[in-house]
Amino acid sequence: MKHILFILFFIYSNYISYSQNNLLLNEYKKGRLKTELIFSIGGDTNDPDEMLIWPNSIGLDQKGNLFILDSKESIIKKYNKYGKFIRKFGRKGRGPGEFLSSNKLGIAPNGDIYIYDSMSFHFCVFNNYGKFIKNINFNDIIWKMRFSKNGIYIETQRIIRKGKIGTNYVKVIMYNYALEKKRTIFKYKLKSWIYGKVGKSKMALHLPFRENVYWDITSTSDLIVAYTDGYKIEVYSPKGELKRTFSHTAEKRKISEREKVKIINDYLNDQGNSTAVRNFIRSNLQFPVYAPYFKMIHIDEYDNVLLTTYHKIKNNYLVDIFSKEGKFINQIRISKDILTENSIFNDGNIYSNYGGNDTFGEVRKYKIIN
Numbered sequence: 368m369k370h371i372l373f374i375l376f377f378i379y380s381n382y383i384s385y386s387q388n389n390l391l392l393n394e395y396k397k398g399r400l401k402t403e404l405i406f407s408i409g410g411d412t413n414d415p416d417e418m419l420i421w422p423n424s425i426g427l428d429q430k431g432n433l434f435i436l437d438s439k440e441s442i443i444k445k446y447n448k449y450g451k452f453i454r455k456f457g458r459k460g461r462g463p464g465e466f467l468s469s470n471k472l473g474i475a476p477n478g479d480i481y482i483y484d485s486m487s488f489h490f491c492v493f494n495n496y497g498k499f500i501k502n503i504n505f506n507d508i509i510w511k512m513r514f515s516k517n518g519i520y521i522e523t524q525r526i527i528r529k530g531k532i533g534t535n536y537v538k539v540i541m542y543n544y545a546l547e548k549k550r551t552i553f554k555y556k557l558k559s560w561i562y563g564k565v566g567k568s569k570m571a572l573h574l575p576f577r578e579n580v581y582w583d584i585t586s587t588s589d590l591i592v593a594y595t596d597g598y599k600i601e602v603y604s605p606k607g608e609l610k611r612t613f614s615h616t617a618e619k620r621k622i623s624e625r626e627k628v629k630i631i632n633d634y635l636n637d638q639g640n641s642t643a644v645r646n647f648i649r650s651n652l653q654f655p656v657y658a659p660y661f662k663m664i665h666i667d668e669y670d671n672v673l674l675t676t677y678h679k680i681k682n683n684y685l686v687d688i689f690s691k692e693g694k695f696i697n698q699i700r701i702s703k704d705i706l707t708e709n710s711i712f713n714d715g716n717i718y719s720n721y722g723g724n725d726t727f728g729e730v731r732k733y734k735i736i737n
Contacts, residue, residue, distance in 0.1 A: 533560025
C-alpha cells in the first residue's frame with residue numbers, strides 16, 4: 368500500500384511540475400510575461416522588521432523562506448513564503464558571526480546561510496535559524512556566486528593593466544562547502560578599463576556598453592555561460608566538461624546620444640566637474656555604435672534561459688528565451704521593473720531586490736499569471 372501511495376505521489380508531483388512548466392512555456396510563447404505583486408518588503412515603511420537600507424543579496428531555502436542580506440546594516444532578515452517576518456541575525460563587527468562589508472548571501476542545500484565579507488575576506492556561516500556556526504577564510508574578491516547541490520560556483524576577477532588598457536581576467540571556480548577548490552569551470556578575459564592622469568590624479572574609466580560574459584546555473588548544477596560577443600552560449604557540466612554550444616541571430620540596438628550624455632554626466636558627478644576632468648572623460652571615454660546583444664541572464668525554475676536585451680518597447684524590456692537544450696523559444700516582453708540582476712524564479716514566482724542608493728531598499732515577490 369505504501370509503495371502504491373509513493374508511486375501515485377510521484378506521478379502527481381511530476382504532473383504538477385509538467386503542468387506548471389507548460390504554463391510558463393505557454394506564457395513565453397504568447398510573447399509577454401504577466402505578473403502580479405504578491406508582497407513587498409521594505410520601501411517606505413516605519414516597521415523595523417521590514418525596513419531595508421541596502422538589500423544587496425537575496426536567497427530562498429528549500430521551504431521557500433526568504434533571506435535578505437541588508438549590506439548597509441550588516442543584518443540578515445528571514446521571512447516565510449508569505450512575507451511574514453521570522454527573525455534577524457548578524458551584525459557589524461570583527462567578532463564571530465559579525466562582518467565589516469557583507470555583500471553576498473548564499474544558501475547551502477542543508478539550509479545553512481553563507482555570508483561573504485569582502486573586507487575581512489571570509490565567509491560567516493549560520494544555520495537556518497541564525498545561529499553562528501563558523502568563519503571560513505577566502506582570500507579573494509567575489510564578484511558573483513551560486514550555490515548548488517554539487518558545490519559553490521564562485522566568480523573572481525583580476526584586473527591587469529597594460530598601458531592605458533585594463534583587462535578583467537574572469538574565472539568561475541567550483542568549491543565544496545568547506546570552500547576547498549574543486550576545479551575551474553571556465554575562464555575569460557574582458558577589455559574593461561581606460562586609465563590615465565589628470566594633473567597628479569589617476570583616473571580610471573569603466574568602458575560603457577562593453578562586450579561581456581554572463582553566467583548562471585541550472586537545477587542540475589550545469590553552468591550556462593552567455594557571451595555577448597557573437598551571441599554564443601555554452602553549457603558546462605559540474606565536472607567542467609563542455610556539453611554543448613549554441614548561438615542566436617539577433618539585431619543590436621544603436622546607442623543614442625542621450626544615453627552617451629547621461630553616462631558622461633554620471634562620470635562627471637563621480638569624478639568631479641573640473642575642465643581638466645571633463646576634457647579627459649570626453650576624449651578618452653569610448654562608445655561603440657551598438658549596445659551588446661544582452662545585459663542580464665536568468666535561469667527559470669525549469670532551466671529555461673532568459674537573456675534580457677537592450678531593446679525596449681515602452682516600459683518593457685525584450686527578453687530572449689531559450690530551452691535548456693538550446694532551442695530558441697521566443698522573444699518576450701517583461702515590465703522593466705520586474706527583473707533585476709539577482710532575481711530568483713521559484714514555484715511560479717519571481718523574487719527581486721531593488722534600491723539601496725538614494726532610496727530605501729525593497730524586495731518584491733511577483734506571481735506569474737496567464
